[in-house]
Structure formats: C-alpha cells, structure tokens
Amino acid sequence: MMKKFTKMFLLTLLSLILLAGCGGEKTTNGNASDSKGDSKSATSTLEKAKEKGVLVVASSNDVPFAYINKDTKKFEGIDAEIMTEIAKRLGIAKVEMKEVKFENLLLELNNKGVDIVADAMYVKPERQKIANFTNIWYTEGEALVVLKDSPIKGLDDLKDKVVGGQKGTAFLEFAQKLQKEGKVKEVKVFNSQSELLLAVNTKKVDAIITDSAVAGYSITNDKTLNLKLVSPYKAEAAGNIGAAVRKSDKDLLEAVNKELDKLKEEGFVLKVLKKYGLNEDNFVPAGK
Structure with a gap:
C-alpha cells in the first residue's frame, strides 16, 4: 500500500514538474521574444529618441558652443541651436544636455550614456576610428582681433605690430611661430581671454590671435x-x-546629415x- 502510494506520489510530482517546465518554457519564449523586440528597438537610437520624445546630447558645458544658460536654464550655443x-x-x-568632460565625450557615447555628441568637436582621424561624424557643421579656428577702426586687414600687416596671445593655447603658439618667422614684431602673453581682449581694447597690443568663436561671442x-x-580671414589652424x-x-x-543640409540651404546655420x-x-556649404 505504501509502495503504491509512493509510486502515485512520484508520478504526480513528475507530472507537476513537467507542467511547470512547459509553463516555464512558454514564459521564457515570451520573454525572449520581448527581449529581442527590446534589443531591436534599442539598436535604433533614432527610433528610441522619437518614441521617448527626447534626444540626449553630450557636451562639456562649453560656451559658446553647447551649454546650459545659468539664468534661463536652457540649452544654448552654436551647436545646441543647430542640434x-x-x-x-x-x-x-x-533635447537634453548631459555634461561630460570633453576628453570623455566619445567614451560616454560608446558606453551608451548619451545619444549624440555636439560640442565643437574637431573631426580628426583618431576620433573617426571610434565614432562616426556627421557632415561638417561649420569650421572654426583662430581669429585676428583688432580695434574697429584698425587698419590691420590680415597677417601680412603684423610685421611691425605687437600681438597678444593667451597662455597655454595653440593660438599663442601660432603667434609665436609668426614672430619667429619675422611676420610679427613682438608677442605679449596674457593669462586669460578677458585679459587678452582688454589688452587690445586698451591699445596695449595692436592685435590678438585667439579662438574665433569665443572672441566673436565675447565681442x-x-x-x-x-x-x-x-x-575676410582664412584661419591657419582651423578645424x-x-x-x-x-x-x-x-x-x-x-x-542628421539630411536635416543639416536643409538648415544650411535655408540660411539657418549661418544665422x-x-x-x-x-x-x-566659418560657414561650410551643404553636402560637405
């Protein structure tokens, strides 16, 4: 009797296990299907952003390119408005901005912490190895800044002039290179952008060579x-x-490229x- 009961009990237990297994398999298949669906949608960042209604952009909070305005709390700047x-x-x-250190922008992108990077980033071969870049938004490099009534019209007019540059920048190195070549009389070094702009504004120097976008925004x-x-001025160290x-x-x-070309043709980007x-x-025509 005990053996018979034990045998029936084992058969019942086995049936329950098999039923549970079937049910589990159905659930697993259902989850796998859902998982595949999620995976498929996740591979399309564009479709995912459209569904959410939000595009997350990485920037180092860089004025005047892509930054959060302290007063308005809005995402502003050249790259910000275009994006x-x-x-x-x-x-x-x-569009939401996620602040990331400039040197970590592409790392954050590839870690899928953001959807896109837009922060005045130069398109360089070493960067193209780890990310794809859009068509050129604009070109940006050094600018030659002078008083509004200055007769200086280009680098050829600096042979007998005193030029200012900011410490630690590539633009100072460029000015010093011009001096070595005899194209500039003297180069004075300043510690900040504000000091640099004040120097030419108060005639301590005849001209300054500095970042075109930052200088343009300040002026x-x-x-x-x-x-x-x-x-007109053609930057020697443009990117x-x-x-x-x-x-x-x-x-x-x-x-993005398709809409960017439209914005260029319509005059939005130049504006x-x-x-x-x-x-x-600084403007680059559509299709480039």
Whole structure:
C-alpha cells in the first residue's frame, strides 16, 4: 500500500514538474521574444529618441558652443541651436544636455550614456576610428582681433605690430611661430581671454590671435569692447566641427546629415553662426 502510494506520489510530482517546465518554457519564449523586440528597438537610437520624445546630447558645458544658460536654464550655443532644430525636424520634441568632460565625450557615447555628441568637436582621424561624424557643421579656428577702426586687414600687416596671445593655447603658439618667422614684431602673453581682449581694447597690443568663436561671442555680448574680427580671414589652424554618433547608428547619422543640409540651404546655420559672433568665414556649404 505504501509502495503504491509512493509510486502515485512520484508520478504526480513528475507530472507537476513537467507542467511547470512547459509553463516555464512558454514564459521564457515570451520573454525572449520581448527581449529581442527590446534589443531591436534599442539598436535604433533614432527610433528610441522619437518614441521617448527626447534626444540626449553630450557636451562639456562649453560656451559658446553647447551649454546650459545659468539664468534661463536652457540649452544654448552654436551647436545646441543647430542640434535642437535638427531634433525638432526629426520629430523629437526635446533635447537634453548631459555634461561630460570633453576628453570623455566619445567614451560616454560608446558606453551608451548619451545619444549624440555636439560640442565643437574637431573631426580628426583618431576620433573617426571610434565614432562616426556627421557632415561638417561649420569650421572654426583662430581669429585676428583688432580695434574697429584698425587698419590691420590680415597677417601680412603684423610685421611691425605687437600681438597678444593667451597662455597655454595653440593660438599663442601660432603667434609665436609668426614672430619667429619675422611676420610679427613682438608677442605679449596674457593669462586669460578677458585679459587678452582688454589688452587690445586698451591699445596695449595692436592685435590678438585667439579662438574665433569665443572672441566673436565675447565681442557680441560685451558692448564695452570696441573690437572686431578681421574678415575676410582664412584661419591657419582651423578645424572642421561635426557631431559624433556611434558606429552602429547609421540611421541617425543619415537623418542628421539630411536635416543639416536643409538648415544650411535655408540660411539657418549661418544665422546661428552670426548670432554668436561668427561669420561667412566659418560657414561650410551643404553636402560637405
């Protein structure tokens, strides 16, 4: 009797295990299917951003390129305005900025902490190995800054002039290179951008060589500066600016490029450049 009961008990237990196994298999298959669906949607950053209505952009909070305005709390700057308009045209209502140290921007991108990088990043071969870059947004390099009534029209006019540069920058190195070549009389070194701009504004130097975007933005927003960027001027140490996306995000890359070309053709990009103190020298036509 006990044996019979034991045998029936074991058969019942085995049946329950088998049923549980079948049920578990169904659940697993269902989850696997859902997981595949999630994986598929996750591979498309563009579609995911459209569904959420948010595009997350990485920047080092860099004025005047891509930064959060302390007063308005809004995402502002050259790259910010271009990126926000592109997102809007792609059907993405909101752009959020995630602040990341500049040297870690591409690392954060590839770790999928953000959707795209837009922070005046030069398109360089070593960067192209780890990320795809959009078409050129604009070009940016050094500027020659002088008083508004200065007769200086280019680098050829600096042979008997005193030029200022900011300590620790590539632009100071460029000015010193010109001095060694006999194209500049003297180079004076200043510790900050504000000191540099004040020096030329108060005639301590005849001209300064500095970052074009930063100088343009400062001159546009500080009415005490009686200065201008020499134009036309072809930067000797210019770099091409683009946004970076993950290698796998080809659909996002194509979509951004398409809208970027439209914005260039419509005059939107040039308008933004001028708003922040740049000009036609920094503009790059559509398709490049």
